[in-house]
Amino acid sequence: MKLVFLGPPGAGKGTQAASVKEAYPVAHISTGDMLRENVKRETPLGKEAKAFMDEGKLVPDELIINMIRKTISGDACAKGFILDGFPRTAPQAEALDALLKEMGTSLDRAILFDVDDETVVSRLTSRRVCSTCGAIYNVHFDPPPEDGKCRNCGNPTIVQRKDDTEEVIRKRLQVYHHQTAPLIEYYTSRGILSRLDGTGPKDAVLALLAER
Ligand code: AP5
Secondary structure (H helix, E strand, C coil): CEEEEECCCCCCHHHHHHHHHHHCCCEEEEHHHHHHHHHHCCCHHHHHHHHHHHCCCCCCHHHHHHHHHHHHHCHHHCCCEEEECCCCCHHHHHHHHHHHHHCCCCCCEEEEEECCHHHHHHHHHCEEEECCCCCEEECCCECCCCCCCCCCCCCCCEECCCCCCHHHHHHHHHHHHHHHCHHHHHHHHCCCEEEEECCCCHHHHHHHHHHC
């Protein structure tokens, strides 16, 4: 299984990838999580990426492509992968195709989670995440435990992401519509795009995903 999860910020890509991973032995590769880890460890990549991320802009293609290349061709992805948040631009999509071709393989499907902008703003302003393990919560739909400890890793490290303010979310949406949405046509023209309604409850979206 080699999938790309496409969709605006807050469409539920990370949430659904985590559910699929529970049922199948595939790697969940989130470029956002990888970048946040680099920011946390203050690596050269993290230092360079931070300002772009804080403003809701995309990190330059060459940094992202270099970061992901090793991961996709590594052992962790041998049984398949879900790419969550990558590719996000045409050069990234082309680089991914070229890398998979070098590896003698190709993508199975690109899944587009269709969610309108106002739903995105509402979901992301109420999102909370565990800064240790990346588990995703939502104050309204999936609240964190009352004792504040993550139910996945047990650490008291549930926080609001710095880029989940309304101002930055609206910037990320603009970036999505201008730079990432063209990939819908890219994958449609290759005959591998599946579009699904991402606005229903989490389990309903997972059921739609299972049909694809
Ligand atoms: P990234 O971390 O990838 O953020 P994003 O794409 O903006 O996506 P999100 O993580 O915000 O949303 P999601 O779709 O995973 O939604 P989630 O499942 O959490 O990127 C962050 C930044 O890193 C970028 O802005 C950029 O700077 C940089 N970056 C990353 N990749 C890059 C790349 N390839 N190129 C360049 N730069 C890159 O769900 C959201 C909320 O909704 C949660 O609270 C969840 O509980 C809730 N929810 C989910 N599903 C449902 C449902 N069905 N019903 C109700 N609530 C739901």
